[in-house]
Every structure is written in structure tokens, then in C-alpha cells.
Amino acid sequence: MIAEAPVVVPANELNPWISAETRFNQAATLLGIDDGMRKMLSTPTRELTVAIPVLLDDGRLEVFTGYRVQHSIARGPAKGGIRFAPDVSLDEVRALSSWMTWKCAVVNIPYGGAKGGVICDPSIMSDGELERLTRRYTSAIIEMIGPEIDIPAPDLGTNERMMAWIMDTYSMHVRQATATAVVTGKPVSLGGSKGRAEATGRGCMIVCQQALAKLGKAPSEAEVIIQGFGNVGGTSARLMAKAGFKIVSIVEWDGAVYNAHGLDIEKLMQHRRETGSIVDFAGAENIDKDEALTLECDILLPAAKENVITSRNAAKIRAKVICEGANGPTTPAADPILRENNVFIIPDILANAGGVSVSYFEWVQDRMGYFWNEELVIQRLEEIMVTAFHDVVNYAEKHKVDNRTAANMLGLDRVISAIKLRGLYA
Numbered sequence: 001m002i003a004e005a006p007v008v009v010p011a012n013e014l015n016p017w018i019s020a021e022t023r024f025n026q027a028a029t030l031l032g033i034d035d036g037m038r039k040m041l042s043t044p045t046r047e048l049t050v051a052i053p054v055l056l057d058d059g060r061l062e063v064f065t066g067y068r069v070q071h072s073i074a075r076g077p078a079k080g081g082i083r084f085a086p087d088v089s090l091d092e093v094r095a096l097s098s099w100m101t102w103k104c105a106v107v108n109i110p111y112g113g114a115k116g117g118v119i120c121d122p123s124i125m126s127d128g129e130l131e132r133l134t135r136r137y138t139s140a141i142i143e144m145i146g147p148e149i150d151i152p153a154p155d156l157g158t159n160e161r162m163m164a165w166i167m168d169t170y171s172m173h174v175r176q177a178t179a180t181a182v183v184t185g186k187p188v189s190l191g192g193s194k195g196r197a198e199a200t201g202r203g204c205m206i207v208c209q210q211a212l213a214k215l216g217k218a219p220s221e222a223e224v225i226i227q228g229f230g231n232v233g234g235t236s237a238r239l240m241a242k243a244g245f246k247i248v249s250i251v252e253w254d255g256a257v258y259n260a261h262g263l264d265i266e267k268l269m270q271h272r273r274e275t276g277s278i279v280d281f282a283g284a285e286n287i288d289k290d291e292a293l294t295l296e297c298d299i300l301l302p303a304a305k306e307n308v309i310t311s312r313n314a315a316k317i318r319a320k321v322i323c324e325g326a327n328g329p330t331t332p333a334a335d336p337i338l339r340e341n342n343v344f345i346i347p348d349i350l351a352n353a354g355g356v357s358v359s360y361f362e363w364v365q366d367r368m369g370y371f372w373n374e375e376l377v378i379q380r381l382e383e384i385m386v387t388a389f390h391d392v393v394n395y396a397e398k399h400k401v402d403n404r405t406a407a408n409m410l411g412l413d414r415v416i417s418a419i420k421l422r423g424l425y426a
């Protein structure tokens, strides 16, 4: 028998900026956007690359590379997280910044899109090294950020402590006490918002509930597979399990666990805290992580990184709904395959917009200096997510396109109408 050749995914398919451009062009063509506007929106407004010298604990001096890209400022100040990861690249940051533009437009909050990143491995750095890196990076991009200019937030590899350091560094530079509105995702005791830490996961749950209602299914009948068990995947799992969904599998970088009756998420979290991994959990069986993604289920929730569903595995996916908790988990080459198989996609720029929506609430509260209780945050988040879900699904039905294309067209349409209303400054 001839062995099956491994399917190699072309490098271009895995370049997030090429993916972003491909999807942008598809939406622009369907909307009949002219060349000039296309050029404007496929070119980021501002990009900065910085060298960040940091003194390591062992006395060596290391120089890290960092980026901040503002894709668009048409609808408001630029907004988007900062990623600390070894595989950060300018193309990735560009793509993520453009997705922030469309995301903020889809949920109709008054922001443009931005993203930052530093090439580093935070898992092997000490607290002191991370603090020096965060502060020096902040000072390197300081002219680009500000409450009315560009407001960073957490993303992969960054957390609320780093947001506090950004706030402090910026405040000292501008000679203010606590310029809280310069960054979101801060600790609640330092100008953060209640409900921000859970917001992305909660948003995913809300859109999954809406999708199930549309498909006529109750959460208690829904089997869910979640890939990623960090802030987004872990919170989605916890909240969804509590709301009655059956989480049958969690998939991580080092393995996957499965229980047909539903996993005990709190116990799995405790197991990971104790052992450093989800594998070998007493309440489940270990399964292959690639195969876990292709198991039959109601909802597949990729909540880690880009390029998880590609031309290599899209045909094997047997989920009825894909809720994209991560940014860019599905490549454009996988789209037609999933469409052919009638998978109901809740695209990233809708599904994971709960995070930036509560960032918006945080910024509003910081500017007011008056803070809301958690109930109000959750209620307003629900309003935003439910409205955006129906805006996208109705747009898709009206224009006879899939949900992803509808979200891209809706976002693009809203950005272009802002540009037209403002006109060009010359």
C-alpha cells in the first residue's frame, strides 16, 4: 500500500496579512468599492518598528523587536491589544490591526483598529524582565498612543499587570497621576472594568447561544469542543459549562482530553494548575489533538491562535457551528470547504468582539471617573453582542452571502461611510 503523503499547507495560506487582504478584497468586490478606497483601506495608516533594549537578570543586554500598527482611525481612536510571543511578525500585527478595524465596526463601537507585538517568549522571562520590556516598549511607542489616539489592551502573552505598567509609564511621561484611559484590560483596582477579564469568553458564549437558538437547539443538548484553554478558551469553557453546555473536549498545544458526558471544567483547571498540563486528567481520556478538532460536535470553538482550520483539515471538520474565539483561526482557503459543508460560522470579528466591547466600557468609565457594577457591564455587553450577531446574520440572509462575508462587508461599509462623512484632510 502506498503511504498517504502528508498534506502541506502553502506558506501563503498561513500568512495572516495575505489572509486579511484576501478577505478584504472579497468584501470590497461584492460592495463595488473603487480602487482609491481599496488602496486606502488596505494600507495601514501608521506602522512603527522599535528596538527595545532590556537588561536581563543575568546581566546581559538583549534587544527585542516590537511593533505598533494602526490600521485605521476613521471611526475613532485606534484600538487593539499587544501580543508578546516568539512568532510575532510585522505581517501578523498588520493583519491583527485590520481585524480590529472591522471588529470595532461590526459591534459598532467608536474605534479604529490597531495592534502591537513584541518578539519575545514571556514564559521564560522573569517578572522584572517583563516589566522592563513592557515599560521600554511603551516609551518607544509613546507618541503613537493616548486616550484620544490609540488605546492598547492585552492579547496573547500579555495581562493586566502589564497594562498597569503601560498606564504608569505613560502617566509619568505625560506628567499626570493616573492617565487610566490610555490602556484597557487594567486591574479593576487601577481603573479597570469589572467583567473585562471574562469579556471575550462571555461574548463567545452569548453568540453561541444566539446561534443555537437559530438552529433550534438548547444549550443542554449542545456538545462543545474548545481549542485553547487560556483567557478566552478557559473562560468560555467555564461560563458555558455553567450555562448548561456540554464541553466534551478541550484541546491544547500538548494534547487533548475527552469525556462524552461532559468535562468538569473547574476540576480540569485545578489539574492544570497542579501539573502544568490538561493531559492525564482523571475525569477524561487523552485523545489526539488533531483528531479532537474533527470529532462530531455542535460547536467547535477555536480560542488560541491563527491558522487552526486550514485547507489541510477543513473537509474533516464535523462541527455544526464554528465560533471563532481566536483571531484568524480559519484560513481563506478553508472558507469554501466549510461553506460547502454548511457549517454555520460565527466569524472572529464578531465572535471574539466581547473583549474590545468591554474595553470600550472601561475607557468610557475611565474618562467619566465613575465605575459600573458587573451587572451593568454584562447587560450592556449582551446588548452589543446580540445586536451585532443579528446585524451580521440578517445581512448574510439579505445579501445571500455567508456570515463571514457578511461581517466583512458590514464592517467595511461602516468604515467607508465614516470616511465619506469626514472627507479627506488635505
Ligand code: GLU
Pocket: 079, 080, 081, 082, 151, 152, 153, 154, 155, 156, 184, 327, 352, 353, 355, 356, 357, 359
Ligand atoms: N486583544 C483583544 C482582541 O483581539 C482585545 C483588544 C482590546 O480590548 O482592545 O480583540
